[in-house]
Amino acid sequence: MSAEDLLPGLDPVIHAQPRLRITIVLAAIGEDDKMTFPRLQELTGMTAGNLATHLRKLEDAGYVAVTKSFRRRSPVTYLALTRPGRRALEDYTAALQRLLAVPGSGPNGSGPNGAPDSDPP
Amino acid sequence: MSDRGSASAEGSARLADEEPLSPQEALAIVADQQHAVDRSLQVNVALMHGVIGAAWLIGFGVAYLAFGPGKADPAVAWTAAAVIAVANAIAAAAGLGQTMRRGRGIEGRSWDAMRMYLWAWPVAFAGGYAADAGLQYQGLPERLVPLLWPGTAAGVCGLMYLAGGLFFRDKIHYALGAWILLVTAASMFAGVPGNFAVLALAGSAGFLVATWRYARIRKQARD
Numbered sequence: 001m002s003a004e005d006l007l008p009g010l011d012p013v014i015h016a017q018p019r020l021r022i023t024i025v026l027a028a029i030g031e032d033d034k035m036t037f038p039r040l041q042e043l044t045g046m047t048a049g050n051l052a053t054h055l056r057k058l059e060d061a062g063y064v065a066v067t068k069s070f071r072r073r074s075p076v077t078y079l080a081l082t083r084p085g086r087r088a089l090e091d092y093t094a095a096l097q098r099l100l101a102v103p104g105s106g107p108n109g110s111g112p113n114g115a116p117d118s119d120p121p
Numbered sequence: 122m123s124d125r126g127s128a129s130a131e132g133s134a135r136l137a138d139e140e141p142l143s144p145q146e147a148l149a150i151v152a153d154q155q156h157a158v159d160r161s162l163q164v165n166v167a168l169m170h171g172v173i174g175a176a177w178l179i180g181f182g183v184a185y186l187a188f189g190p191g192k193a194d195p196a197v198a199w200t201a202a203a204v205i206a207v208a209n210a211i212a213a214a215a216g217l218g219q220t221m222r223r224g225r226g227i228e229g230r231s232w233d234a235m236r237m238y239l240w241a242w243p244v245a246f247a248g249g250y251a252a253d254a255g256l257q258y259q260g261l262p263e264r265l266v267p268l269l270w271p272g273t274a275a276g277v278c279g280l281m282y283l284a285g286g287l288f289f290r291d292k293i294h295y296a297l298g299a300w301i302l303l304v305t306a307a308s309m310f311a312g313v314p315g316n317f318a319v320l321a322l323a324g325s326a327g328f329l330v331a332t333w334r335y336a337r338i339r340k341q342a343r344d
Contacts, residue, residue, distance in 0.1 A: 016142070017140075020150050024158060025154065029232075033229025043158060097148075100144050
């Protein structure tokens with residue numbers, strides 16, 4: 001059973017601990033800012049290999065932009081959350097909060113992804 | 122990605138950590154990572170304002186006692202000036218150091234702007250003090266000197282806070298800047314030694330209110 005099957009409505013690209021941590025860290029810097037690979041590694045506490053693998057998935061989904069340049073003749077990899085990536089994280093956390101606001105099925109038969117009963121139409 | 126090393130095999134194996142998360146687990150991860158990011162990237166603004174507020178209270182308070190009615194003890198006055206200068210330098214260096222340390226490995230327009238804003242502080246103070254030195258050189262009456270230098274320091278501080286409020290879209294910062302400018306003007310009208318009392322009491326009160334507001338925001342963000 002995949003994560004998507006278990007919790008429909010949650011973006012499967014983000015709904016994994018490592019990628020969730022990566023997107024949260026990158027969302028904390030400005031939209032025009034970018035972070036180096038070692039700093040992202042430090043802030044997520046992940047190994048280089050693990051981070052690279054999950055970054056590739058986020059990059060393939062168009063959520064993370066990878067740019068490479070040179071600083072003092074050394075190669076540097078910069079990572080930034082794209083606009084769709086930022087939006088995806090916002091949607092993900094909103095969906096998560098909706099799920100937790102309505103544990104199980106609501107009285108009107110709303111599923112786990114249904115809006116809370118108190119929400120305006 | 123050359124600096125990702127040759128660990129791709131290890132990375133593939135780590136995809137196993139894509140175990141389905143429950144909403145509670147996911148939310149706990151969001152909170153935990155957000156907390157770690159805040160701790161690592163956010164500057165403790167409340168602490169900085171607390172230090173500056175204490176410096177104003179102690180420094181200008183001692184200056185008031187030194188220049189108090191009927192007495193002007195140069196030794197105490199210099200001590201007061203040193204306290205203010207050292208405390209402000211510590212607060213500024215702490216702020217600059219924290220920001221530089223937290224901004225490690227981050228590049229882009231907003232961080233560049235932040236660094237420029239922080240460096241604008243010493244530049245603005247240097248410009249203000251140079252203008253004061255020029256006024257003294259041109260023969261400013263000696264009785265106005267204890268009015269001019271603290272007034273310049275406070276005025277520069279107020280303008281920088283006002284600019285910071287605009288830059289960060291931070292209403293507390295902006296309001297503090299406006300308050301400091303008001304306090305600076307009041308201190309000029311109070312004359313010597315009343316100017317020091319105004320700066321010590323009303324000035325530090327502004328910083329302490331800002332400290333309290335920032336500390337509350339920080340606490341709310343943690344909860």
